[in-house]
Amino acid sequence: MTLKELYNTGTDILKNASIQESSLDAWYLLEYVTGITRARYFVDSQQTVPKNHQKQYLQLIQKRAEHIPLQHLTGVQEFMGLEFHVNEHVLIPRQDTEILVETALEKLKEISSPVNLLDMCTGSGCILLSILYYMKNKKxxxxTGVDISDKALEVARKNAKSLGLSVDFLQSDLFDKITDKYSMIVSNPPYIRSDVIKTLQEEVREHDPMLALDGMEDGLYFYRKIISESEKYLQADGYLIFEIGHDQGLDVSNMMKDAGFRDVLIKKDLAGLDRVVLGVYDTKR
Incomplete structure (x- = not known):
């Protein structure tokens, strides 16, 4: 088969399997297997593909047709312009979460050095590592990244090594093993209501780790826990910054205000939906 024939075959298989972005996913897998660039493809699309590459590609296409996430097949996901290792033990980094990172980077400019940063429910480490990567020459x-899952922390450590960053990763059930105080705490905790999980896309429902999804009955369990305990671990005027579900802005911001946080704000994502809530710990309350 030629490159064009192979790509068209992959696209058709994924389309018939109701994969939403069938042509794009077929391309990413072709690129992953053959190493071809788009520019070269347009020039060499009639080039014959080696048998071993054909076999590998069609095997991966079949797995994607079974709704196994593309990122679990390639093992990587781009986030904040960086490449992160991912697998079935971590939530796949999503573009919406970049709003949290961008907000943290903006607020870090207002904090005097040295800065001590905590990422609660770190998963792949993409939030913490992105912040550290873009601040490393500025401040x-x-x-420190915390997660209850040892398997997730293995992925986070691998990502830190790939990016050349020195980070402490700690297995802990939220703050159970935390003793330090921090200038900023960031978190993308599980926030999907338990009864909503069964309605999610198959790629998410069947392949993302349940520990990273289930926010209990109302989706707010981990916000309550983190907000109520964070005052023991935040320095004066320290920031607490959350990613939230699109319908949780009011609830989470009110929790933070009730707990004594000031300058509480809700930030929207590119689709105009509530995505981040932040506030400053007020020691004078």
Whole structure:
């Protein structure tokens, strides 16, 4: 088969399997297997593909047709312009979460060095590592990532090594093993209501780790826990910044205000939906 024939075959298989972005996913897998660029494809689309590459590609296409996430097949996901290792033990980094990172980077400019940063429910480490990567030459900063899952922390450590960053990763059920105080706490905790999980896309429902999805009955369990305990671990005027579900802005912001946080704000994502809530810990309350 030629490159064009192979790509068209992959696209057709994924389309028939109701994969939403069938042509794009077929391309990414072709690129992953053959290493071809788009520019070269347009020039060499009639080039014959080696048998071993054909076999590998069609095997991956079949797995994607079974709704196994593309990122689990390639093992990587781009986030904040960086490449992160991912697998079935971590939530796949999503573009919406970049709003949280961008907000943290903006607020870090207002904090005097040195900065001590905590990422609660770190997963792949994409939030913490992105912040550290883009602040490494601008501010004296140290970071700690916490997760209850040992398997997730293995992925986070691999990502830190790939990016050349020195980070402490700690297995802990939220703050159970935390003893330090931090200039900023960031978190993308599980926030999907338990009864909604069964309605999610198959790629998410069947392949993302349930620990990273289930926010209990009303989706707000982890916000309550983190907000109520964070005052023991935040320095004066420290920031607490959350990613939230699109319908949770009011609830989470009110929780933070009730807990004594000031300057509480809700930030929207590119689709105009509530995506981030942040506030400053007020020691004078």
């Amino acid at each position: 004296q900063i140290t970071g």
